[in-house]
Amino acid sequence: MRLADRRGARQFAVAVPFLLPSLVGVAAFLLVPLVIVAVLSLFQWNFLNPPHWAGLSNYVTMTRDDHVFHALEVTAYYVLWNIPIQTLMALGLAILLNRKLPALGFFRALYVLPYMSTPVAMAVVWSWIFNGQSGLINHLLLLVGVHGPNWLGSTSTALPAVAMVSNWQYAGYNMLFFLAGMQTIPPALYEAASIDGAGPVRRFFKITLPLLNPTLLFVLVTDVIGSFQIFDSVYVMTQGGPGSATDVINYQIYSTAFQSFNVGSASAMSLLLFGVIGVITFAQFRFFRSRTTYEVS
Amino acid sequence: MAALARTVKYVVFYLCLTLIAVVFVAPYVLALFGALKPASAVLGSSPWTLPHSLYTGNFRTILFTDDFVRYLGNTALVTIALTAGQVCFGVLAAYAFARLQFPGRDGLFSVYLATLMVPNVVTLVPLYTIMRELHLTNTYWAIFLPYVLGTPYTIFLMRQYFMSLPADVFAAARVDGASEWRILTRLVIPMGRPIIVTAALIAFVFGWNNFLWPLIVTDSNSQQVLTVSIAALQSAFSEQWNLVLAASLVALVPLLIIFAMFQKQIVRSIQLSGVNR
Numbered sequence: 001m002r003l004a005d006r007r008g009a010r011q012f013a014v015a016v017p018f019l020l021p022s023l024v025g026v027a028a029f030l031l032v033p034l035v036i037v038a039v040l041s042l043f044q045w046n047f048l049n050p051p052h053w054a055g056l057s058n059y060v061t062m063t064r065d066d067h068v069f070h071a072l073e074v075t076a077y078y079v080l081w082n083i084p085i086q087t088l089m090a091l092g093l094a095i096l097l098n099r100k101l102p103a104l105g106f107f108r109a110l111y112v113l114p115y116m117s118t119p120v121a122m123a124v125v126w127s128w129i130f131n132g133q134s135g136l137i138n139h140l141l142l143l144v145g146v147h148g149p150n151w152l153g154s155t156s157t158a159l160p161a162v163a164m165v166s167n168w169q170y171a172g173y174n175m176l177f178f179l180a181g182m183q184t185i186p187p188a189l190y191e192a193a194s195i196d197g198a199g200p201v202r203r204f205f206k207i208t209l210p211l212l213n214p215t216l217l218f219v220l221v222t223d224v225i226g227s228f229q230i231f232d233s234v235y236v237m238t239q240g241g242p243g244s245a246t247d248v249i250n251y252q253i254y255s256t257a258f259q260s261f262n263v264g265s266a267s268a269m270s271l272l273l274f275g276v277i278g279v280i281t282f283a284q285f286r287f288f289r290s291r292t293t294y295e296v297s
Numbered sequence: 298m299a300a301l302a303r304t305v306k307y308v309v310f311y312l313c314l315t316l317i318a319v320v321f322v323a324p325y326v327l328a329l330f331g332a333l334k335p336a337s338a339v340l341g342s343s344p345w346t347l348p349h350s351l352y353t354g355n356f357r358t359i360l361f362t363d364d365f366v367r368y369l370g371n372t373a374l375v376t377i378a379l380t381a382g383q384v385c386f387g388v389l390a391a392y393a394f395a396r397l398q399f400p401g402r403d404g405l406f407s408v409y410l411a412t413l414m415v416p417n418v419v420t421l422v423p424l425y426t427i428m429r430e431l432h433l434t435n436t437y438w439a440i441f442l443p444y445v446l447g448t449p450y451t452i453f454l455m456r457q458y459f460m461s462l463p464a465d466v467f468a469a470a471r472v473d474g475a476s477e478w479r480i481l482t483r484l485v486i487p488m489g490r491p492i493i494v495t496a497a498l499i500a501f502v503f504g505w506n507n508f509l510w511p512l513i514v515t516d517s518n519s520q521q522v523l524t525v526s527i528a529a530l531q532s533a534f535s536e537q538w539n540l541v542l543a544a545s546l547v548a549l550v551p552l553l554i555i556f557a558m559f560q561k562q563i564v565r566s567i568q569l570s571g572v573n574r
Contacts, residue, residue, distance in 0.1 A: 011397070011398055011399035011400065015399040015402075018389040018390060018393035019389070019393045019405075021386035021447060022386050022389070022446055022452060023390075024446055025448075026412060028427075029444075030420060030449075031408075031412070033423035033424050034420065036422075037420065040423065047429065096310075103311075104314075107317075109560050109564065110318040110322055111317065112563070112564060113321060114324075115567075116563070118506045118523075118524060118548045120527050121523075121527055121546070121548040121549050124527060124541050124542065124544075125324045125545055126324065128327075128328070134339075134344060168320070168321070172321060173567065176568050177567075177568070180568040225416065228416070229418055231508070232508045232509070250418050253418055253421075253422075257421070258513055270418050270421070273416060273418060
């Protein structure tokens with residue numbers, strides 16, 4: 001026992017210099033903040049005056065506050081405009097490029113390109129393209145005789161327009177994961193299916209899609225978590241408007257904390273968002289675990 | 298006849314690929330066209346057409362007034378510091394988790410993994426509070442400090458890769474009496490180059506693009522980064538598209554250069570980060 005302790009201590013002594021910086025980082029900037037945010041959610045505070053104990057009142061007000069529910073609703077709509085289209089685009093691109101032909105690497109690079117762009121800068125460019133009077137989209141629509149709406153200024157089109165920017169930016173990035181997943185599927189499976197008379201559509205739904213389940217889970221989980229936290233493009237393109245049409249939860253948390261200086265409410269809201277994301281992530285794992293019955297490596 | 302049919306099929310296929318590529322590339326090209334025209338032409342009837350002559354006035358206005366060069370420098374400084382720290386400290390931690398034996402290692406690693414579940418926004422208010430208490434708001438430190446000591450995600454990526462390196466090489470080195478430090482610098486870092494480059498790229502893009510945190514933690518001109526200044530410019534001159542487009546391009550160009558230089562590496566590294574889940 002003694003000996004084991006001493007060996008453990010010696011191993012620690014070796015490991016500590018390697019671990020120390022990241023341990024300090026994780027503790028100070030991730031774990032301690034989690035405790036602080038939970039504590040702050042029980043106070044009323046404006047960053048300046050001494051905080052007042054508020055008990056659970058921040059949470060109680062939140063459940064009665066239409067703003068918070070509206071923000072969650074808007075966020076959910078945003079996710080629905082973002083994730084399905086983006087994932088289908090990515091899958092489609094991967095299907096197109098998953099073959100052995102010349103120059104496909106070049107096209108793959110062009111499709112991934114938007115992933116490398118600064119969201120704030122691209123939101124500016126897209127604001128210009130979506131602009132009601134001088135935007136390219138409405139100009140193109142006019143060529144076929146359609147008067148386009150003021151995309152970012154109308155409550156019905158602002159949210160989908162902002163979501164389209166994410167779809168544009170991340171479709172190619174997600175395509176890479178699907179391509180990698182498709183390349184691990186043994187060609188023999190397709191050959192056998194062809195011999196049995198399965199056409200390309202059937203082969204896709206019976207072989208490719210089931211075997212892509214782990215990839216799909218990874219892509220959906222990471223994308224949904226990111227999508228729930230959309231901020232940059234909303235801040236630049238719409239500031240939550242028009243009205244509150246794009247007032248997503250992350251924007252609401254930001255403005256509650258740093259424009260209204262209502263620290264307690266913002267803390268409670270961010271914990272609510274944490275909970276919502278946790279539940280949805282858990283649900284996705286459950287859904288895919290029940291469907292992934294075999295693995296091919 | 299069959300050959301003709303196949304040729305038609307190829308032409309249609311590549312035509313599709315090209316059309317899709319246009320959608321992905323067009324915003325960059327259009328922004329460049331717009332940024333190379335004077336204000337009158339951008340507000341005219343077709344601002345997205347190829348400019349007749351190269352008008353650099355917008356870029357000159359952006360770069361030589363309004364401290365934009367300063368913001369560019371701030372962004373570069375903060376991003377490089379963040380990347381260097383995250384890679385160095387991340388490699389150290391990943392090595393410890395992948396190759397060292399010590400009590401509580403796996404428990405500690407699962408704590409790191411669990412933090413991946415925490416959305417960024419949850420820690421924003423407390424991080425800001427911490428920075429205020431430390432009197433670090435409106436400093437460069439505040440912008441990169443939360444990310445400079447290594448992030449669980451890149452540590453996780455590198456640990457997975459380091460674990461996949463052949464074990465007998467390490468055993469042989471230990472038999473030869475090599476210290477852990479020597480094993481790390483002479484074996485792990487050279488052999489782990491692909492994943493280390495991946496981690497560096499992830500850190501750089503994150504640092505360069507980061508917006509919400511610098512927006513919160515700085516409110517003076519002197520530490521402002523590009524993303525924050527572009528957003529400010531956009532709300533101040535929302536109809537002067539020629540200027541905001543030029544400013545946006547200044548932010549985008551470094552990433553475009555990196556992409557052009559490391560294109561194959563980036564594509565492969567994204568796939569590495571997905572496969573190593």
